[in-house]
Amino acid sequence: MHTRRKFIKISALGLGATALTGGAANWVVGASTKKTISAGFSQAAGWRKVATYCEVCFWKCSGWAYVSPEGQIQKITGNADDPQCNGRLCPRGTGGVGMFNDPDRLKTPLLRVTKNGEQTYREASWEEALDFVAGKMKEIKEKHGAESMALFNHGSSGRYFTYLLNAFGSNNVVAPSFAQCRGPRDTGFDLTFGESVSSPEVTDIRDTKCLVLIGSHIGENMHNGQIQEMSEAIDKGAVIITVDPRLSTAASKSKYWLPIKPSTDIALLLAWIHVLIYDDLYNKEYVGQYAEGLNELKEHVKDFTPEWAYGITTLKPELIRHSAREMANAAPSVIVHPGRHTSWYGDDVQRSRAIAILNGLLGSWGNRGGLFFKEGVKLPEFPHPEYPKPSWSWQETLNGRYPLAKEAITNTIIEASIPGEGKEHVIKGWIVSGTNLVVSVPLKEQLMKAMQSLDLLVVVDTMPMEITGYADVVLPECTYLERYDDLRAVPHREPTLALRMPAVEPLYETKPSWWIAKQIGERIGLGDFFKYNDLKEVLDWQLKQVGSSLSEMERIGLKKYPRKTPVYIEPGSAHQFATESGKIQFNSAELKAYGFASMPVYTPHAEPEAGYYRLIYGRAPMHTFSRTANNRNLVALMPENSVWVNPQVAELWGLKKNQYVWLKNQDGVISNFPVKVRITERIRWDSVYIVHGFGHHHKPLTYAYGRGVNDTELITQIAIDPTMGGTGMRGNFITFLKEEPKKEAKL
Ligand SMILES: Nc1nc2c(c(=O)[nH]1)N[C@H]1C(S)=C(S)[C@@H](COP(=O)(O)OP(=O)(O)OC[C@H]3O[C@@H](n4cnc5c(=O)[nH]c(N)nc54)[C@H](O)[C@@H]3O)O[C@H]1N2
Numbered sequence: 109m110h111t112r113r114k115f116i117k118i119s120a121l122g123l124g125a126t127a128l129t130g131g132a133a134n135w136v137v138g139a140s141t142k143k144t145i146s147a148g149f150s151q152a153a154g155w156r157k158v159a160t161y162c163e164v165c166f167w168k169c170s171g172w173a174y175v176s177p178e179g180q181i182q183k184i185t186g187n188a189d190d191p192q193c194n195g196r197l198c199p200r201g202t203g204g205v206g207m208f209n210d211p212d213r214l215k216t217p218l219l220r221v222t223k224n225g226e227q228t229y230r231e232a233s234w235e236e237a238l239d240f241v242a243g244k245m246k247e248i249k250e251k252h253g254a255e256s257m258a259l260f261n262h263g264s265s266g267r268y269f270t271y272l273l274n275a276f277g278s279n280n281v282v283a284p285s286f287a288q289c290r291g292p293r294d295t296g297f298d299l300t301f302g303e304s305v306s307s308p309e310v311t312d313i314r315d316t317k318c319l320v321l322i323g324s325h326i327g328e329n330m331h332n333g334q335i336q337e338m339s340e341a342i343d344k345g346a347v348i349i350t351v352d353p354r355l356s357t358a359a360s361k362s363k364y365w366l367p368i369k370p371s372t373d374i375a376l377l378l379a380w381i382h383v384l385i386y387d388d389l390y391n392k393e394y395v396g397q398y399a400e401g402l403n404e405l406k407e408h409v410k411d412f413t414p415e416w417a418y419g420i421t422t423l424k425p426e427l428i429r430h431s432a433r434e435m436a437n438a439a440p441s442v443i444v445h446p447g448r449h450t451s452w453y454g455d456d457v458q459r460s461r462a463i464a465i466l467n468g469l470l471g472s473w474g475n476r477g478g479l480f481f482k483e484g485v486k487l488p489e490f491p492h493p494e495y496p497k498p499s500w501s502w503q504e505t506l507n508g509r510y511p512l513a514k515e516a517i518t519n520t521i522i523e524a525s526i527p528g529e530g531k532e533h534v535i536k537g538w539i540v541s542g543t544n545l546v547v548s549v550p551l552k553e554q555l556m557k558a559m560q561s562l563d564l565l566v567v568v569d570t571m572p573m574e575i576t577g578y579a580d581v582v583l584p585e586c587t588y589l590e591r592y593d594d595l596r597a598v599p600h601r602e603p604t605l606a607l608r609m610p611a612v613e614p615l616y617e618t619k620p621s622w623w624i625a626k627q628i629g630e631r632i633g634l635g636d637f638f639k640y641n642d643l644k645e646v647l648d649w650q651l652k653q654v655g656s657s658l659s660e661m662e663r664i665g666l667k668k669y670p671r672k673t674p675v676y677i678e679p680g681s682a683h684q685f686a687t688e689s690g691k692i693q694f695n696s697a698e699l700k701a702y703g704f705a706s707m708p709v710y711t712p713h714a715e716p717e718a719g720y721y722r723l724i725y726g727r728a729p730m731h732t733f734s735r736t737a738n739n740r741n742l743v744a745l746m747p748e749n750s751v752w753v754n755p756q757v758a759e760l761w762g763l764k765k766n767q768y769v770w771l772k773n774q775d776g777v778i779s780n781f782p783v784k785v786r787i788t789e790r791i792r793w794d795s796v797y798i799v800h801g802f803g804h805h806h807k808p809l810t811y812a813y814g815r816g817v818n819d820t821e822l823i824t825q826i827a828i829d830p831t832m833g834g835t836g837m838r839g840n841f842i843t844f845l846k847e848e849p850k851k852e853a854k855l
């Protein structure tokens with residue numbers, strides 16, 4: 109069974125020699141051979157300025173692509189009216205054109221075939237590829253029910269396939285950006301305040317007097333608006349407190365750096381809560397009016413003194429006290445940042461709850477310089493028939509686990525795709541769009557087993573990423589610079605709408621996802637759900653409902669709308685939070701009802717054995733996950749990752765600067781490739797740090813292949829959060845191999 113779907117290296121096929129040559133030529137001359145689209149308006153140099161929003165990460169900065177009369181995309185800049193970027197893009201957004209120019213892009217649909225007993229891909233027409241997908245989906249529906257189709261997604265394209273699946277009769281839609289990312293924080297804040305902090309986060313950093321970052325490495329985590337606001341706040345004298353085992357960029361700009369022993373944050377948070385309550389520093393008026401459960405919380409944290417926390421976190425009691433006092437001095441203009449990637453140690457909802465409670469004690473939500481109330485433009489949905497009601501959905505794949513999961517969990521959908529005796533709810537087909545599961549989801553063996561068991565695996569991507577090698581059908585999407593997409597309508601401080609339109613026509617045989625989803629839909633009898641010829645019709649219709657039009661948006665790119673509701677709590681108002689009682693929950697009845705601790709508790713986690721170091725990972729400013737490792741504009745800024753090692757450790761191991769080593773984890777898994785050693789005091793001796801997203805092992809990524817190391821392959825242990833299924837990935841430990849390991853020892 110395990111050889112049913114063999115991994116195919118697209119490059120090994122000598123595939124599309126002509127397409128590849130075409131690619132190389134286009135890499136040099138851009139899109140000059142292609143017709144450009146006539147919308148937009150003239151610049152002095154004859155360049156057109158075309159409205160877009162960035163897809164290099166999910167901050168979605170609004171910007172302009174400048175296109176020369178020859179049809180080349182010359183540059184991309186930020187839209188000055190956009191409060192999310194204020195006219196400035198980050199290095200990744202500026203380099204986004206490298207996605208369009210990438211010579212390794214997917215160029216035509218590909219179909220898996222067996223030739224002389226060997227599995228391979230052949231180029232296919234869209235007609236053929238779409239017919240194949242539609243045929244298989246119909247078959248799956250007849251045999252197993254529509255619910256047996258699942259979608260894995262990330263980014264703009266996921267929306268159209270979500271719609272397709274909902275119309276088909278399935279709501280098994282899942283994204284690693286929940287269980288592997290923001291899920292624990294969303295759940296923790298939801299339990300406490302009745303709502304999550306959203307994306308972009310509702311942090312009022314611009315006007316804060318004190319910003320507390322707990323493992324949130326803003327500056328390397330390059331969320332544009334946050335960074336701009338953070339430097340504005342620093343200029344205005346804000347105090348930054350950073351808790352990180354590594355001297356992050358943010359830590360280097362901080363008044364207090366708390367180099368915590370990794371995995372012990374909850375002890376620190378409990379001690380901070382203790383100091384705020386027992387030293388009488390919390391915001392009494394706010395807590396009295398808006399929160400409940402203070403007495404229970406006070407009793408709960410009685411013994412969690414800074415001295416107690418010192419023994420766990422290695423942070424000096426005075427440092428804990430002083431930093432707590434700084435927060436209280438700044439309150440309510442203080443933010444204990446909720447973080448974003450919060451699936452760390454398996455008790456992450458508890459940690460996020462502690463962070464939420466601190467914000468509650470300080471009175472930050474609803475006050476200037478704290479967390480604000482968001483508002484967005486409500487766009488009506490384009491009319492469509494009612495979705496059929498699925499007879500089961502992702503909740504059933506939980507089998508009674510993770511009762512607080514508000515979104516589907518990647519690993520349970522993967523698990524549900526492996527048939528087993530007595531398993532009632534089995535997934536038989538996947539559409540995967542905009543997510544490179546092989547690099548983003550831990551537990552590779554489980555993933556491989558699931559992919560081998562499927563009846564259908566469709567991958568929609570722009571690049572030949574690892575995941576494409578497992579597909580039955582690969583559908584090449586055009587990049588964000590070559591397509592219309594849904595309007596950006598995310599709520600934030602100011603309601604805005606932003607448009608993405610094509611700067612140039614799609615290169616090669618690539619197509620936008622809205623078109624792909626519609627084509628599949630029509631082939632499986634769902635034409636009524638796609639009653640438009642072009643997404644432009646949908647956008648124009650939606651815009652006209654909110655007093656604009658597509659032609660206006662093509663001209664301005666971004667439109668601001670006046671707020672109808674207050675940004676902060678109006679003085680004296682009886683504000684109700686979105687919890688059941690309307691009050692902030694220090695002691696969560698909901699957690700208690702499910703048998704979980706109703707207030708945060710500290711639990712010790714596994715420690716490295718002698719000779720091993722905790723593997724921690726994060727971001728670099730010039731890359732996004734694994735998606736940019738082949739982008740020629742961005743690799744010029746950072747070609748590969750390195751492993752950060754403390755000088756004491758380097759000395760112990762005799763490691764030299766820039767030496768290449770292989771990493772081996774606690775389960776004997778060895779990295780596919782060697783990685784450069786960076787010796788630095790900026791990391792604690794008990795941990796090593798690597799930037800996620802490198803070490804690609806798919807040869808068609810001609811630049812990224814073999815450069816650096818992939819953290820995911822070394823994450824073979826996960827700690828699952830029992831409340832909502834988040835997969836904590838930081839309980840893995842590595843050691844160094846100075847010699848190249850024997851081939852058979854590798855994964
Ligand atoms: N080990 C480890 N694992 C992690 C993380 C980590 O730090 N370390 N981070 C976690 C976090 S925070 C998150 S949010 C997830 C993110 O993980 P994913 O959801 O996998 O997100 P990306 O890495 O952005 O997805 C990249 C895929 O999208 C494709 N793509 C890019 N643009 C387009 C497009 O326009 N259309 C289509 N169809 N495809 C496109 C890329 O080519 C690539 O295959 O990973 C999580 N997993």
Ligand SMILES: Nc1nc2c(c(=O)[nH]1)N[C@H]1C(S)=C(S)[C@@H](COP(=O)(O)OP(=O)(O)OC[C@H]3O[C@@H](n4cnc5c(=O)[nH]c(N)nc54)[C@H](O)[C@@H]3O)O[C@H]1N2
Nearest residue numbers: 323324325329330351354370371448449726728731732733
């Ligand atoms: N440039 C760039 N920016 C990005 C992204 C990107 O790919 N590239 N991705 C975006 C996405 S989707 C996300 S989710 C965010 C993720 O970014 P964040 O939410 O900011 O960060 P994390 O990945 O959780 O945390 C990384 C930091 O945690 C520290 N750390 C590790 N273990 C511990 C610990 O036990 N305790 C504490 N206190 N700190 C610890 C690490 O040293 C590192 O500095 O970044 C976003 N921004």
Ligand code: SF4
Nearest residue numbers: 162165168169198201
């Ligand atoms: S923060 Fe950077 S990569 Fe993300 S959307 Fe904005 S410009 Fe693009």
Ligand SMILES: [Mo]
Nearest residue numbers: 285289290449
């Ligand atoms: Mo994320």
